[in-house]
Amino acid sequence: MVAAALLGAERRRPPGGSVTALLDAAAAETVRRRAGARAVVPGQRPEPAPPDDRAPLPTAAEQRLATLLADRALSGPSPAGAAAGRRGSGPDLGELLPQWLAEANAQGYRAPAALLPALLDAARARTDLRAETLAFAGPRALWLARQNADWKFALRDGVRRRLPEERPEEAEQLWQEGLFAERVALLAGLRQRDPEAALALLASTWQTERAEDRLMFLDSLRQGLGPADEPFLERALSDRSRTVRATAAELLAALPGSALGARMAERARGCVSLGHMGRRGRTDRTDRGGSSGEVPPGTAIVVEAPHTCDADMQRDGVIPKPPTGRGERAWWLGQLVEAAPLEVWSEQLGGLAPAQIVTLPVADGWRDDLHAAWCGAAVRQRNATWARALIGEPGEPFAEGPGDPAKLLSVLPEEERGEWAARFVAAHGLSEAFRILGVCGVPWPLPLGRAVVDALEIARDAGSYPWSFSGVMGLAERCLDPADAERLAPLAAVPDEKEGESPGAGAYWAESFQRLVATLRLRSAMLAELREGRQEVVQEESEG
Template identity: 60%
Template sequence: MTRSTSVSLWEELVTSALLGTDRRTPPRAVMAQGGEAPVALLDAAALHTVRRRAGLLPAPAAARPEPAARDDRPLLPEAACDRLAQLLAGRSASSAGGRRSAAPDLTELLPQWLATANEQGYRPPPPLLPALLDAARARTDLRPRVLAFAGARGLWLARFNPEWRFALRSASGQGVPLPETTDAEAVRRLWEEGLFAERVALLTAVRERDPGDGLALLSGSWATERAEDRLMFLDSLRTGLSDADEPFLERALADRSRNVRATAAELLSALPDSALAGRMAARASSCLGMDHSGERPAIAVEAPHECDTAMQRDGVPPTPPTGRGNRSWWLGQLVAAAPLSTWPGRFGGRTAREIVALPVMDGWREELHAAWCRAAVRQRDAEWSRALLGAPGIPSEAGPGTSSLAERAKLLTTVPERERADWVAEFIAAHGLSEAFQLLGVCAVPWSGPLGGAVVDALGTARDTGGYPWSFSGVMGLAERCLDPSEAGRLTLLTGAADGTGSSPSGAGGYWSEAFQRLASTLRLRAAMHRELTSPPPDKAADPGVRGP
């Protein structure tokens, strides 16, 4: 039987099977064998399948892929390898009725484990790379840490599975093998031929060594880059941002991509001596002034009446989001982009704290303070952040600072870590945990002693005053990841006293006991994880049971 005849017969068999032998009689050669049509069709298909497989010619071998780049980082210790496999296979523990059990939630410990492994400079065992990439595909929050840990081999492996394509487009660039940034030819070749993640990592590395060289690298290919790539490359200029970047960023204000224009304007507004910052300062100053007509000085506001083309070129969107008025939107954009150094001179030499304490006329206070909050975060100005935060122990509505917890959380990121933790600890001591979730999320991990103590004390108070642990589930989840493991001893005491004591309502004590048990066991597990990753390897030479070479 020739190949063409074989293919034609197979196609006829398939057609008869799809339509049914009642509607499409099998080929005559099949029916000639005798028997009922359905049976004859199946017999012929089985025979033909064997013939097709037996006659299959081997395909030409594909080119072997280039091997992955060498990874000289030390391999994980054996105990840490076992722990990683456990975390990757872990699931949230639950008990009857949907309640969480007292067992730790392994999936929530993976980010911290990865962070420590990266700090120690380990590389992963190759058999676990697929599971690591699968975890990063499912959880975007894991991707930067996973890609840093997976390194060059993980990036190489991602090329062979479409589901891991995110790794090739990742903007983190961590773990990507890079040439020496002083090797101009190797840098040029990777910039022209590399994957997106490699190019982002390269630009960041060059910027860290010499911001001018990084800017020249980006400028050379800027016109040919895709809009989404231009946006990510432009974001890399935050590394080493200086006045030398201003001409390039000014040209980017005319980019055809709205997002690129907005990012360029934001970067320029972070340069207090830039022309854009000066233009914004002039516009914002014309909107704000002192009013001395009342019993005490106040800030008078005259918001813009239009958003002209010059404002739009400088990054002010003419159309506000739904629910925002045009004038308040434009005012907020101008004030947020103006250098904070503008305001002491505008308000009679007052300090940031004194300016924030001034009354604002005609109901503009909330809008004005929100814009100053954005400016303080953008310009990383700790003095203005402290003024806008206000005192942690004073009710937000009674203080001079912002009352928004989201704004306070962002402002806290501009002050030193210890000061940040102390502020949040005082806030919790004064107001409890019900409003502290966002604030706790920006504190350094593990939480400092005063902050961790304030959280544990507040949880104990919540139990004693009749609360239920699920009312604080967000804080409890953070505590599992962020409390110092040394707090496990205090939690053990709370665990023993929680059931059947205090003023908890009937049945609540058991829930609290279970929650504190889980929290304590999670802290002990985190301590074990840390030891596995940071303990020095055993000295085999000192072991009399180990023979030399």
Template identity: 80%
Template structure:
């Protein structure tokens, strides 16, 4: 391209055949389409390039200076100590292999005998948090990336990362989840900071507002409720639902008036959530209304002569407007009868103490043992199971789940949910008794709600059941889920006990081809994982 011609004064002169001041859009269009399809301004390629150069300089020279941005505040301090050096190196290794890259595989896609490092990361984080460590600064980005990809890591990661995770999340869109899920968010205390809290509530991102409300509810439920009430009418329906769910933190009778008003909300999901929260308050007016309705449906039969006592059920014949206002959903799921559906919702929302009064002062165990007339037993028991889980009532959960030695049948309630209501020690003992009698075929969900590490009796019951399954020639692939749980949940001291099982057994005529080698490989991986977990815990021990 030729140089622009200059006059004696230095001013640029129009060269013959060039465009003077063609609009920028015309220049771009001509350049994109090409001179074969559109005559460029000035009539030639050279003229087009000259005009583009002049226009570029003019546009840049005419740009206004950008307004200065407020300088970013430094990241907050975190006074907690960092883990020992060996533990820090272990964390780097676990983060590098969090997607399973550290798991060796054998032919056919099998995992091989090496531990799965990605599955040990949650335990490492939990152990580090229990010891009061904070994340090394250099590892914060990798930790947040891991938590972004795996929601099961978020709570422990954000506790470990501390306030600096929230600071980083405000700088990087990819980590915005931390503002919503940040369990360590700091709420400034004192009257002088009330304006700051209100400003965040009014101007902050939605994720920041949810985090603020949740943290404030944990510290001061009344203040959190007042903050939510101040803007409730102007919030979007989907936002009202998320904010209302935050009231589960510190739910108390003082929340009842607000929740009662939410029963008339425009959004059906908001109304349903408000009804669920009110039902979790046994002394609420909604719970009393549900109890009154449930009493008309369930009663003790009139015993005549020597006949046994029992329960009779008369399910609702309609779902009226008042029931729907209190959260009863009128349309049942596919395959479910309307009356049974309405009955279960009423009984599940009624306080469980109602039934002792209604059924002759009996205990939960005695009530559950009563026969139920006309085939209503499963529906009634399923509703009681839901109520026991919702109200966290261990007596009812214990009665409904029954002894672990009872014949196993697909009952109306979820045994894993009922088991989660019981104290942790009792959970482990019940699960151990269940496995000793019934084996592992139905134990996976039950094991998932037991505390980690498993109590020694539960761990021994699981190992014994695995050994029995192996010796019986069972397909080892059927127990891969339990094996994976055992790697993460057995007490590390069980490694020595498992050592003999890691040898390849002699093949028997009844076992599947290759099953013995697979069982041995699985036990080898379990032993290696338990020993690695023991090493991890030792590395996290504070250095002298």
């Protein structure tokens, strides 16, 4: 029967001698198999999804969301800043989803039921969408995730919203019986509401957890880290797992006033001190360098890096083996200085302020190692004063400094970040600006937006091709103030080709600016749809 169906009645004689007989036999066989099948046991019907009482989306905003999701599904996720060839002059709708979701949540809307599957698919593909998507989707996202394993991330990321504060017994049960992802999310959510209760939950099963699980649970303590966590973290310094020990040491180093910080400070003080630079470049140590805050002539920083990494240092998180290409002593020094509280250096170095300390010469070629460690400490301890001193004025390219200015910039207040980035772009253009632009707030403040656009114009007038700046152009589409669209519209015109200019560069630049202006206009429209719709809802509620 199968051979006749596959080869055809012309090549293989079917059972019964005709096609009709073949189909009759197949139908009879199908009925026989179905009749012989055993009935399955019916499963329990799931409870209905919880209600969501938030306001529905306005019609225009719902249609806009459907368009954004459809474009994402067709084009797929595109990494921020990736050059994907010529995109044409149309906006990249998928990249506008994060802003749309953030604004929809700010206005308090609920997600349309019909679009929930597409929203969860988008969040599954892009982790940067998950928090806003789950907030927008509400309780129905968790309900759907229990029916579809593809959306299990929602159970992990959404469980922290699931348990009311007044039901600790449910939290205890989930901690004892839940899936690993649910337990991680529970611990993270509980740390936000009650850090000490979360710590007690973790301590109750710590000894029985697997090493990889202990590491993930320990990382949750970053949220709400406080003095009450110190005894537990001190015990974790003796953990069997090296990565667990290292994470515990990192958390203790970030905890103000911790005993580990004091131990690291004592070790670091023995490595770094003030000295005097002689005429022949010889440097001698001094005890303290005075306490007046003034810098005597010839003052320099003297470094005596550790010669060994003893067992106590290793217990406090110092990794003995350096990475390839790094010397042992420099590696140990960096870890000690990075873990020491930054407040120790003013006292150790003659009462000088951070801005004075970072300008001092460092003897014997230790400057980059020392400054890189201070940069790491400033980022870890979120110390804006030290970050400001280390990042300095935006006068030098990144490659010439020991630290990462983008990380240091992230420690500063948002307004200050924008101002520093604007001065950097004005001084150096866009060739090294992508990293610092990525840590600036959205929308960019007016000075930063103008500096970026001016730098793009300069690059265009110099005859460069726009894809050399595709990363910055992509950021500009998402981060420039939408109100700048009309001001930038003249840049979208195709300029006359100049002598010596790269062939077609002007047309390519015009296309890029057309896309920029179109994206800004689209952002302005979609924000207006959400905000104006909410105003109508508020007005109706007040009239009701």
